[in-house]
Amino acid sequence: MTDMSGLNIFFGAQKYLTDCVRDSIKALDTERLKNLFSILIEGRKHNIIVDGQGRSLQSILLVEDCLEHNGFPIILPAMNASLRPWDRNDIFFFNSGSGSGSPISHAQAAKKDGLRVIGMTYNANLLDFPDALVLAPSKNKNALYSPLGTEFELSSAVIGAAIGYSVRETIQQSMEDFEQSSQQIVSLFDSTRTYFEENLEMLMAYISLISNYICCENKNQVYFRGVGRDMIVNQVAAIRYGHLRKEPDKDLRVIYEGHWDLRKENDLVILTSGSGSTSQTMDYALQAFVSGLRVFGITSFANSDLGRFTKRCDGCLVVPGRKDPFSMYNVIHTQRANFLPEFELNVYLTLDALLAQIAANHGITEEDMRKSHRLKALE
Numbered sequence: 284m285t286d287m288s289g290l291n292i293f294f295g296a297q298k299y300l301t302d303c304v305r306d307s308i309k310a311l312d313t314e315r316l317k318n319l320f321s322i323l324i325e326g327r328k329h330n331i332i333v334d335g336q337g338r339s340l341q342s343i344l345l346v347e348d349c350l351e352h353n354g355f356p357i358i359l360p361a362m363n364a365s366l367r368p369w370d371r372n373d374i375f376f377f378n379s380g381s382g383s384g385s386p387i388s389h390a391q392a393a394k395k396d397g398l399r400v401i402g403m404t405y406n407a408n409l410l411d412f413p414d415a416l417v418l419a420p421s422k423n424k425n426a427l428y429s430p431l432g433t434e435f436e437l438s439s440a441v442i443g444a445a446i447g448y449s450v451r452e453t454i455q456q457s458m459e460d461f462e463q464s465s466q467q468i469v470s471l472f473d474s475t476r477t478y479f480e481e482n483l484e485m486l487m488a489y490i491s492l493i494s495n496y497i498c499c500e501n502k503n504q505v506y507f508r509g510v511g512r513d514m515i516v517n518q519v520a521a522i523r524y525g526h527l528r529k530e531p532d533k534d535l536r537v538i539y540e541g542h543w544d545l546r547k548e549n550d551l552v553i554l555t556s557g558s559g560s561t562s563q564t565m566d567y568a569l570q571a572f573v574s575g576l577r578v579f580g581i582t583s584f585a586n587s588d589l590g591r592f593t594k595r596c597d598g599c600l601v602v603p604g605r606k607d608p609f610s611m612y613n614v615i616h617t618q619r620a621n622f623l624p625e626f627e628l629n630v631y632l633t634l635d636a637l638l639a640q641i642a643a644n645h646g647i648t649e650e651d652m653r654k655s656h657r658l659k660a661l662e
Contacts, residue, residue: 290486294476296428296639300437300632301472303421303429307438308465310419313458316446318414320457322399323450326374327355332393334361334386335378338433341519342440343378343403345624348512349447352622361389371397377415378443380435382406403439418442430642430649431526431656433635436519441468441628448623464623471625472632475603479633488598490641492579496551497527497645499534506538506546506576509555510563510612512627517555520634526652527638533645543567548575551597556580557605557626559587561612568592583626584608604629 331350335343340360347358359367361375369375375393377386382404390412394400402415409415421434442465449460479486496505505524507517518540525537546552552571556564559582568589571578580593583605593599604626611622642652 290483290640292427292643293486293636293640294480296636297472297476297479297632299421299425299428300434300635301469301476303434304438304441304472305469306421307418308442308469311416311442315414315416316461317454317458319401319416319446320450320454320461322374322401322414323350323446324452324454324457326372326399327450330356330367330369330373331358331376332361332369332373332398333358333376333378334389336384336386338436338519338522339378339380339386339439341515341522342436342443343376344515345440345512345627346376346378346443346447348515349444349622349624350450352619353447353450354619354621355450361386369393369396369398373398375400375402377402377412378404378439380405380432380439382409403443405435416442426649427643428639429635430639430647431523431652433523437628437631437635440631441465444468444624444628448621467623468625468628471604471629475629475633478603482601485598485600486637489579489600489637490644492551492577492597493524493535493637493641494644497533497535497641499532502536504536504538504546504550506543506550506552507555508543508552508564508567510561512624513555513557513561513564513630516627516631516634517553519631520553520638523635523638526655527642527645527647528655529645529647529651530654533647543570546571546574546576549577550574551577551579554578554580554589554593555582555630556587556589556610557583558608558610559584559589560608561589561610563612564589565592572596581630600633602626602629602633 333343333347375398377390379386390400405420407417445465451457507521509517521537521539527535578596580589580599582589585601590599
């Protein structure tokens, strides 16, 4: 039996981040939330443009996916605006914890052109955007449990996904569905903590595998791969794990996106699929295996194709949340089905809590991680 003491930081971080999400939901301004639903209900037939940076961008892309599956037109991020310039009937949806940088300058330009601007932020001083939701930051910030911070990004992903899933014909119905869906996600987080307490070995296997790649002497790369929503949460993880550095001897060499054709023997790939049966993800698994990579899987189903395959390689982390074992990518859709990304949000939280444990194990502090964060000049 694996000793839980080796995972104290993980469990502390998982609870801390869950509480951050729970507190942010409780602190939401009800009138602002109603107004946001009103804007979305009225704008269902119009285009929505989403914007953010780094992890905040990935969080808003999860929201985008929920809106699309809820019947909204295909949504493009601001970086693709050249493909479809906005007009005054569009809605601009930003996500920025600090309320600064390019997403805010873009939002100001959108407002000037007559778009309705909504968003999520920690910054209560964004007076130009009265329709933005101001999330409540943690009153007990814990750098050990969330080095370099992910509280806003995770909270905005959960709240935004619940909003995207809950838009109905009326504000009242939307509010009721938001309450139910947001609490459903938080309850999943709580129950997952108990589940992991009874399944410690796979957590330790993941930590041990990642730890092999942290020493600077290991020049191999770490890839996080998936498709669709799984790709989004993998990009969040890649950004976070790429900050696991401590001069002079520790540096996790993470590939944020692309470059799969440059993989080489003894690199590591983390593959995520809720169903464990997505054909594109299994293609990655086979390509990795024949290329001599180490292969680790994350899925909701241990006996899925991905679960069985990766367990025979370097291990599989089973994360609760996905109810349907069939891949949405392997079927032809006749109509969109509203979808709440419970598995994906649970992976988001789980990988971040695991990062906190890995950072602590290697003496990597928030200040160490801050040194490798994006330059302000690039915002």
